[in-house]
Amino acid sequence: MKILVCIKQVPDMESKFKVADSGKWYTTADLAWRMNEYDEYGVEQAVQVKEQIKDADITVLSIGSGQVKETMKKALAMGCDRGIHIQDETAFDKEPYQIAGIIAEYAKDKNFDLIFTGMQSQDRGSAQVGILVGEILDIPSVSTIVEFAYNEGDVDVSRELEGGIKAKMTVKLPAVFTCQLGLNTPRYPTLPNIMKAKKKELLTVAVADLLHVNARLVTEKMFLPEKKAGGVILEGEIAELADRLIAILKEKSTVLA
Amino acid sequence: MKILLVAEYRDGKLLTNSNELIGFAETLGAESAMVLIGGEEVPTYAGKLYLADVTACGECNPDLHKQVILEVIDKEQPDMIAFCHSSYGWDLAPRVAFALKAAQVSEVVAVSDGKLVVPVCNAKLRRTIDCQSSRIVATLQAGAFGLKEPPSGTPDVIKVDVAGSGRTVFRGYEAALGGGVDLSKAAVIVSAGRGIGKADNVGLIVKLAKALGGEYGASRPVVDSEWVPHDRQVGTTGQTVAPKLYVACGISGAIQHLAGMKKSDFIVAINTDRDAPIGEEADVLVVADLLQFVPVLTEKIQAL
Structure with missing residues (x-):
């Protein structure tokens, strides 16, 4: 069984974001970077399938500057077997169709049985890439999965719908799955596995070798959202803040009346 | 300009989010038509409705x-072509966009000078999109486009026949877990977000909720960490609430959470980050560490 897991390195969402001088993206200096949260579930699911069937080989793929290799090393330490780093200094500016095009171009002659992606990235949040990879490769895809069970060529999954309802589905492989939060419990890499990961294959490929599609959309400008009109911001000493909040609640809400 | 609106149907019911699609077409001043794979019930809509029979087509296909x-x-x-940015819409939109060689713009929150605006980085930033294809597929953020007045009219129904099967098999729905707590009836809800740090701190939130005579809830990461049971989750995959007072403690304000609570009468957010997206919806944003602030606030409210 051959498994591909696609991961993205994203900024920590708790960061303070500033619009870059270009006016089209955010400044990347001073940000902490980590694996896109949704992708961690994809890595974990791939490793669980390998633990179940033993005979499996997991490739982890990521697109970006050399810096994304740090995140790929975490995936290797979690249990992926090899890494493909697609070197691209302007990956942040690529739209989902281009990203999917690069992944599909890499995957097209490799006969992967299972492809995992996150259901979306935390920064762009398009929720398109995994499904587009399936469309380009002409294999089925199921998005937003919260349950996954492999049984000899078939996969039983549950998709998460609104209101906590799930749709139960069965798919034959090869197929693409996009992972929702809560699919499993992503493991923490152990120290011995972090050491072992350093010896695993991590190849770098130039993006120009794999990018054969044009962007269908571009960012015109980026900006900070406006705060709610009339919203009050309270700052200061704790006890005083509590008094001020209580005074506002007495005036504006009936709950303390 | 003409927009095709893709309405939704699930488990025997027509979903009401098609009103947001109609609102979006109105915002753009565009002509529209609608398509629905559904049952006999049709949306209130004054236009052409292409209707395919869900029993022939299958759900989740x-x-x-x-x-x-x-x-x-x-x-x-x-x-x-406009979809809601829902589990139905975000799943189908890329498939349709790919077939049409169209640009897809996901989770549209606004239209500015005729261009689509979408959120970035958990709604901390926004960006305006320029599309370079002749056709555009868009998904709309829940609640971003509404109608000033309820829609009216009866659609002119045109049946669409379907034949064939899909590559996936649908085995039925599974109901939501729990359901023990109905937060929609609470006058006050105090919710815990990732900012509470660990399960032990849930108690602080429960105490404040009690002091205010309300219920406690949580955002998704707190429920996924199993610090609070799923039946207390507020947001698109949990419960949608509109209490008199909503207190968001350590909740950054992911759109999935905001969609579940932004209709509350009065919203207080307690967060160390003054720029957290929850600030967009909050009537009052208290910039403080909730672990210090919440116990003090609880004590003062108990003393009233």
Whole structure:
């Protein structure tokens, strides 16, 4: 069984974001970077399938500057077997169709049985890439999965719908799955596995070798959202803040009346 | 400009989010037509409705749903195809966009000078999109486009036949877990977000909720960490609430959470980050560490 897991390195969402001088993206200096949260579930699911069937080989793929290799090393330490780093200094500016095009171009002659992606990235949040990879490769895809069970060529999954309802589905492989939060419990890499990961294959490929599609959309400008009109911001000493909040609640809400 | 609106149906019911699609077409001042794979119930809509029978098509069958939508696109030749940014819409939109060689703009929150605006980085930033394809597929953020007045009219129904099967098999729905707590009836809800740090701190939130005579809730990461049971989750995958007072403690304000609570009468957010997106919805944002602030606030409220 051959498994591909696609991961993205994203900024920590708790960061303070500033619009870059270009006016089209955010400044990347001073940000902490980590694996896109949704992708961690994809890595974990791939490793669980390998633990179940033993005979499996997991490739982890990521697109970006050399810096994304740090995140790929975490995936290797979690249990992926090899890494493909697609070197691209302007990956942040690529739209989902281009990203999917690069992944599909890499995957097209490799006969992967299972492809995992996150259901979306935390920064762009398009929720398109995994499904587009399936469309380009002409294999089925199921998005937003919260349950996954492999049984000899078939996969039983549950998709998460609104209101906590799930749709139960069965798919034959090869197929693409996009992972929702809560699919499993992503493991923490152990120290011995972090050491072992350093010896695993991590190849770098130039993006120009794999990018054969044009962007269908571009960012015109980026900006900070406006705060709610009339919203009050309270700052200061704790006890005083509590008094001020209580005074506002007495005036504006009936709950303390 | 003409937009094709893709309405939704699930488990025997027509979903009401098609009103947001109609609102979006109104915002753009565009002509529209609608497509629905559903049952006998049709949306209130004054326009053409292409209706495919869900029993022939199957629910959760993306291959056939895509086929129906593409057939209607072929007949109507719309400039834009609009879905809700829902589990149905975000799953189908890329399939349709790929078939049409169209740009897809996900989770549209606004239209500015005719261009679509989408959120970035958990709604901390926004960006305006320039599309370079002749057709555009868009998904709309829940609640971003509404109608000033309820829609009116009866659609002119045009049946669409479907044949074939899909590559996936749908085995039925599974109901939501729990359901023990109905937060929608609470006058006050105090919710815990990731900012509470660990399960032990849930108690602080429970105490404040009690002091205010309300219930406690949580955002998704707190429920996924199993610090609070799922039946207390507020947001699109949990409960949608509109209490008199909503207190968001350590909740950054992911859109999935905001969609579940932004209709509350009065919203207080307690967060160390003054720029957290929850600030967009909050009537009062208290910039403080909730672990210090919440116990003090609770004590003062108890003393009233």
